[in-house]
Amino acid sequence: MLSYNKAFYSLKNALQPLYDAQEAAAIAHEVLEHITGLSKMQRLIDKDNLLTDTQQQQYDSMQAALLKGIPMQYVLGHAWFMGRQFMVDDNVLIPRPETEELVQWIIDDHRDKTNLSILDIGTGSGCIPISSQLVLPHATVTSCDISEGALNTARKNATTLGADVNFLQRDILNEREQQQLDTYDIIVSNPPYIPINEKETLHENVRNHEPGLALFVPENDPQLFYREIAKFALNHLKPGGQLYFELHVDYAQETEALLKTMGYTTELRKDMHGNWRMVRGNNFTI
Numbered sequence: 001m002l003s004y005n006k007a008f009y010s011l012k013n014a015l016q017p018l019y020d021a022q023e024a025a026a027i028a029h030e031v032l033e034h035i036t037g038l039s040k041m042q043r044l045i046d047k048d049n050l051l052t053d054t055q056q057q058q059y060d061s062m063q064a065a066l067l068k069g070i071p072m073q074y075v076l077g078h079a080w081f082m083g084r085q086f087m088v089d090d091n092v093l094i095p096r097p098e099t100e101e102l103v104q105w106i107i108d109d110h111r112d113k114t115n116l117s118i119l120d121i122g123t124g125s126g127c128i129p130i131s132s133q134l135v136l137p138h139a140t141v142t143s144c145d146i147s148e149g150a151l152n153t154a155r156k157n158a159t160t161l162g163a164d165v166n167f168l169q170r171d172i173l174n175e176r177e178q179q180q181l182d183t184y185d186i187i188v189s190n191p192p193y194i195p196i197n198e199k200e201t202l203h204e205n206v207r208n209h210e211p212g213l214a215l216f217v218p219e220n221d222p223q224l225f226y227r228e229i230a231k232f233a234l235n236h237l238k239p240g241g242q243l244y245f246e247l248h249v250d251y252a253q254e255t256e257a258l259l260k261t262m263g264y265t266t267e268l269r270k271d272m273h274g275n276w277r278m279v280r281g282n283n284f285t286i
Contacts, residue, residue, distance in 0.1 A: 001050040001051045001052070001053070001056050002050065002051055002056065002059070003047060003048050003049060003050055003051075004032065004036065004038075004043045004046060004047050004048070004049055004050075004051070005043075005047035005048065007032060007051060007059055008028050008029070008032055008043070009028075010063075011024075011027075011028040011031060011032075011059075011063055011066075012024045012025050012027075012028040014063060014066075014067060015027055015028065015066060015067070018066075018067070018069060018204070018205070027066065027072045030072060030076065031059070031062055031063075031066070031072070031075070031076070032059075034076050035051070035055050035058050035059055035062070036051070036055060062075050062076075069204045069205045069208055069209065070205065070209055071094055071205045071206070071209055071210070073088050073094045074088060074089060074090055074094070074209065077089070079094050079095050079125070080095075081095040081099070081100060081125075081127040081131060082100050082103060082104075082127075082131045084130075084131065084134075084161055086125045086126070086127055086130075086157050086161075087125070087153060087156055087157050087160070088125050088153070089149075089153055090209060090210070090211065091147060091149030091150045091152070091153050091211060092124045092125040092149075092150050092153050092154070092211065092214070093124050093125070093210055093211065093214045093215070094125075094210065095124075095125055095127040097272065098246065098271045098272075098277050098278075099127065099128065099190055099246055100131075101269075101271055101272065101277070101278065102128070102188070102190065102244060102246050102277075102278050103127075103128055103131050103132055105244065105269065105278060105280065106118075106132060106186060106188060106244055107132065107135050107136065109242070109280075110136060110139075110185075110186065111135075111136070113136075113138075113185075114138045115138060115140075116136060116138065116139040116140070116185045116186065117139070117140045117141075117142075117182070117183075117184045117185050117186070117238070118132055118133075118136075118139050118140070118141045118142070118184060118185065118186040118187075118188065119142050119143070119144070119181065119182075119184040119186070119187045119188070119236070120132070120141070120142070120143040120144070120188050120189065121143075121144055121172050121187065121188070121189040121191065121229055122144075122145055122172075122189050122190060122191050122192075122214065122225075123143040123144065123145035123147075123150055123151055123154045123167060124145065124150055124154065124190075124214060125150070125153055125154060125157060126143065126153070126154030126155075126157045126158055126163075126165065126167075127157075128143070128188060128190065129141045129142075129143035129154075129163070129165045130154070130157055130158050130161055130163040130165055132188075133163045133164060133165055134161065134162070134163050140166075141163075141164070141165045141166065142165070142166045142167075142168060142181075142182070142184070143165055143166070143167050143168070144167070144168040144169070144170035144172065144181070145167075145169065145170070146169065146170065146171045146172070146213070147169075147211070147213060147214075148169055150211075150214070151167050151168075151169055154167055155167055168180075168181075172225070172228065172229060172232065173224075173225075173228055178232050178236075181232075181236060182236070183235075183236050183237065183238050183241075184236060184237060184238060184241060185237075185238050185240075185241050185242070186241065186242055186243075186244065187229070187232075187233045187236065187237060187241070187242075187243050187244070188243075188244040188245075189225070189229050189244075189245055189246070190245070190246035191225035191226065191229060191245070191246075192213070192214055192215055192216055192217050192224075192225055193217060193222060193225065193226070193246075193247070193248040193251065194215050194216050194217065194248065195216070195217055195218070195219045195222045196216045196217070196218060196219050197219040199216065222248065222251050222254075223251065223254065223255060223258055226245060226255050226258060226259075227258060229243075229245075230243060230258065230259055230262050230264070230281065231262070233281075233283070234262065234263070234283060237283060240282075241282075241283070242280055242281065242282050243259075243264065243280070243281040243282075243283075244278070244279070244280050244281075245278065245279050245281075246277060246278055247276065247277050247278060247279055249275045249276060249277060252268060252275075252276035252277065252279070253268070253276065255279060256268050256279050259279065259281045262283075263283055264281035264282060264283050265281070265282045265283075266279055266280065266281050266282075267279065267280045
């Protein structure tokens with residue numbers, strides 16, 4: 001059996017062909033905390049303690065999966081979002097910190113309002129609708145996705161976290177299915193936005209393991225989902241309603257310009273890294 005200390009360094013070193021040293025170390029710490037239930041400090045204090053037989057088997061299995069390039073969050077079975085643990089699997093994208101900023105923007109805009117209705121398009125793990133509903137408990141939240149696998153994962157997260165969200169299987173690019181949806185005060189989406197020709201530029205663990213259905217758009221139409229959702233929102237936002245998008249950094253200003261041509265007044269925002277990554281659209285002529 002490996003000691004805590006040897007297990008950490010063995011995994012960190014094994015991962016460095018795939019990740020830089022800092023990220024490899026962070027992954028090794030996360031894995032060992034998951035396996036042992038001990039914090040980094042406690043494992044440092046008890047660094048010569050040995051893994052149990054069960055822990056060693058779990059460690060070996062997780063290391064093998066990580067060395068195949070499977071993202072750590074899929075290996076652990078969860079990811080953190082706005083302080084809550086969400087189950088994740090290969091049906092859903094791994095929640096990102098930038099999306100937390102989008103949800104926080106919605107919360108800040110609507111914290112004091114009651115009887116809100118929210119539609120999230122592209123459920124994934126459910127991190128956007130669930131987090132919104134838990135902080136805005138008077139909101140009626142609906143979330144739709146084309147993937148039944150993603151919806152199943154999101155439903156499990158809603159049950160575990162105690163969120164009241166109505167999940168629907170819908171293809172937002174299908175006009176007939178669009179018409180089955182209601183009108184809302186808020187429509188929010190982090191849609192697919194990476195042109196398929198950019199696939200090879202992504203990290204291997206994203207490119208090979210996260211669901212392409214939630215990532216990619218045609219090479220010649222990076223605005224596909226933004227255009228169709230914005231068009232849908234013209235008829236499905238209530239008077240004074242607002243549309244929120246997470247954006248591809250390279251197409252942020254282009255997306256804002258698209259919204260303006262459709263009659264929206266807009267606000268573009270940067271993320272924590274200084275990149276244009278979010279936009280809010282208002283259409284007061286609805």
